[in-house]
Amino acid sequence: MKLSDLQKTFAEALVLPSSIADDAKWRSRGETAFTGNDRVTPIGQLDIYREQFWIRHVNCLREDFPVLLALVGDEKFEAIVRDYLDAFPPKKFQLRHLGENLADFLAKRDDELLADLARVEWAFIDAFDAPDAPPLDPATIGAIAEDDWPNARLVLHPSLQLLRLAFPTNRMRDAWWSDKEKRPIERVEREPTNVVVYRHKTMLLYTEVMEALPFEMLTLLASGKSLGVAGDELAASHPDRAGEIESSIGEWFTRWSALGWISRVVV
Amino acid sequence: MNFRERHRIPDLGIGVGFRPKHAKDVLEGGGSKDVGWYEIVSENYMVGGGRLMDNLQRLRDAYTVIPHGVCMSIGAVEKLDEDYLARLKTLVRAIDPPYFTDHVCFCKASGLDLHDLLPLPYTREAIEHVAPRIRHVQQTIEKPFALENVSSYLAYKSSEMTEWEFIAELAEKADCGILLDVNNVYVSAFNHGFDAEKFIDGIPAERVVQIHLAGHTDKGSYLLDTHSDHVKAEVWALYQRAIRRTGAVSTLIEWDEQIPTFDVLAKEAALARKHRDEAL
Numbered sequence A: 001m002k003l004s005d006l007q008k009t010f011a012e013a014l015v016l017p018s019s020i021a022d023d024a025k026w027r028s029r030g031e032t033a034f035t036g037n038d039r040v041t042p043i044g045q046l047d048i049y050r051e052q053f054w055i056r057h058v059n060c061l062r063e064d065f066p067v068l069l070a071l072v073g074d075e076k077f078e079a080i081v082r083d084y085l086d087a088f089p090p091k092k093f094q095l096r097h098l099g100e101n102l103a104d105f106l107a108k109r110d111d112e113l114l115a116d117l118a119r120v121e122w123a124f125i126d127a128f129d130a131p132d133a134p135p136l137d138p139a140t141i142g143a144i145a146e147d148d149w150p151n152a153r154l155v156l157h158p159s160l161q162l163l164r165l166a167f168p169t170n171r172m173r174d175a176w177w178s179d180k181e182k183r184p185i186e187r188v189e190r191e192p193t194n195v196v197v198y199r200h201k202t203m204l205l206y207t208e209v210m211e212a213l214p215f216e217m218l219t220l221l222a223s224g225k226s227l228g229v230a231g232d233e234l235a236a237s238h239p240d241r242a243g244e245i246e247s248s249i250g251e252w253f254t255r256w257s258a259l260g261w262i263s264r265v266v267v
Numbered sequence B: 001m002n003f004r005e006r007h008r009i010p011d012l013g014i015g016v017g018f019r020p021k022h023a024k025d026v027l028e029g030g031g032s033k034d035v036g037w038y039e040i041v042s043e044n045y046m047v048g049g050g051r052l053m054d055n056l057q058r059l060r061d062a063y064t065v066i067p068h069g070v071c072m073s074i075g076a077v078e079k080l081d082e083d084y085l086a087r088l089k090t091l092v093r094a095i096d097p098p099y100f101t102d103h104v105c106f107c108k109a110s111g112l113d114l115h116d117l118l119p120l121p122y123t124r125e126a127i128e129h130v131a132p133r134i135r136h137v138q139q140t141i142e143k144p145f146a147l148e149n150v151s152s153y154l155a156y157k158s159s160e161m162t163e164w165e166f167i168a169e170l171a172e173k174a175d176c177g178i179l180l181d182v183n184n185v186y187v188s189a190f191n192h193g194f195d196a197e198k199f200i201d202g203i204p205a206e207r208v209v210q211i212h213l214a215g216h217t218d219k220g221s222y223l224l225d226t227h228s229d230h231v232k233a234e235v236w237a238l239y240q241r242a243i244r245r246t247g248a249v250s251t252l253i254e255w256d257e258q259i260p261t262f263d264v265l266a267k268e269a270a271l272a273r274k275h276r277d278e279a280l
Helices: A003-014 A024-033 A042-064 A066-072 A074-087 A102-108 A112-128 A138-142 A146-151 A169-178 A212-222 A227-237 A239-258 B020-028 B051-062 B082-095 B124-141 B163-174 B182-192 B196-202 B233-246 B262-279
Strands: A153-156 A161-165 A193-199 A205-210 A262-266 B014-017 B037-041 B064-068 B100-103 B106-109 B112-118 B145-148 B177-181 B208-214 B250-254
Touching: A003 A024, A003 A042, A003 B106, A003 B112, A003 B124, A024 A042, A042 A066, A042 A074, A042 A112, A042 B112, A066 A074, A066 A112, A066 A169, A074 A102, A102 A112, A112 A161, A112 A169, A112 A193, A112 A205, A138 A262, A146 A227, A153 A212, A161 A169, A161 A212, A169 A193, A169 A205, A193 A212, A205 A212, A212 A227, A212 A239, A227 A239, A239 A262, B014 B064, B014 B262, B020 B051, B020 B262, B037 B051, B037 B250, B051 B064, B051 B082, B064 B082, B082 B124, B124 B145, B124 B163, B145 B163, B145 B208, B163 B177, B163 B196, B177 B182, B182 B196, B182 B208, B182 B233, B196 B233, B208 B233, B233 B262, B250 B262
Parallel strands: B014 B037, B014 B250, B037 B064, B064 B100, B100 B145, B145 B177, B177 B208, B208 B250
Antiparallel strands: A153 A262, A161 A193, A193 A205, B106 B112
């Protein structure tokens, strides 16, 4: 058998969800390609790799989504992630990316709570190893002329993850991680919540729950809009609160700078 | 001059795999006198920043660090991933190790990344396919490259030679180094019924830049390379045989599952030193 055919056989077999050791078609293919021995049949040899494929990937997702696992229990979690891996087989070399579509996968199954929980857990993974960026240099702020501020764009710290949640699943995550006894998690009720997950300069990860207005402003700025355009768009969306927005932008900027969320201001 | 002499491959003594769990012991607790160097899993450090990269910088400032890849997929029929190589090169430049390593295997097939060290058939076709890829990687990264023999759980009917003959011929043709994993030799020897000593004796000693040691798990009808336990007595014996052939080369203890405290790992490193000193 040629190298290319052998490798195709592996790709085909390893993603199969259950044992192929007793499958007649696979048994025949195994006898063509593999030697077997007095303890393991030819197809049994390939089945060892298939079994390890599932153990490795399910365990990886267990590690990345411990709160989701704690909420639904081991059996249901394994069923979910096996379906997920079937829909999104691994295509990136780093296992670190394995769960990147899980939240969207759960949302498509109309499980909003689980999707929001997965979203929060994934945000921590993305924030953990996002690129570093230096903190905002106050000297550069002082050098910006007043007339230039409306055109200024904020470069946010790469670790910043902006989450608009239907359920405050950040509370479930916080409760699980802070409970040394790891008691069962209580589900939260629906309550639209805006959360920022970020990495502090100490390398520790934090969450910040935000009011709607500053969160929308931050989202506009994160999309690359200038301070002036973002402020105008926000005011247009909330005409009854235009004055409040105008008077709050300075305060928000100061707060976000103090948290290390802004790394540069580009004029 | 042989491979090690040409590339001035140093003997680093005994090292262990650096795992996040031990970061505090190593970076703040002074590590252990029994551990002279550390190996990292390359792909875990191909990320933007954060604590992992900060720890790596601190580790690099204090010790020699060898990057050991698990995802290059040097034996795949698919094209080498040039983006992967660019990221590996960035990492290698940041660490500046004497060499870098990966495995004689494939990980990718049909567009999937299977995240396993899948064995190649020991054929001329495989050698002709893999050797130029090794040369390309070595030229791209601009550092000596060594490849490790993997544990395997199946054997191909199409194989035309033994695994050690395959590795020796491949290394010669590609002019690369060998990372001899003695535990993998033991595991594969049990799984396929060959003589592990013949494997050790058949590897070109002058190309061996490093030796790996680890524990494995007995699954009844086969041995599984789990890196989850102490090195077994039979593997220590094989290690002594190997190190007598190679002379003093860097040796690493791998422990990746049920990771013990750093003290336990350091004791295993001390045991490796004892076995090594006895053999040399």
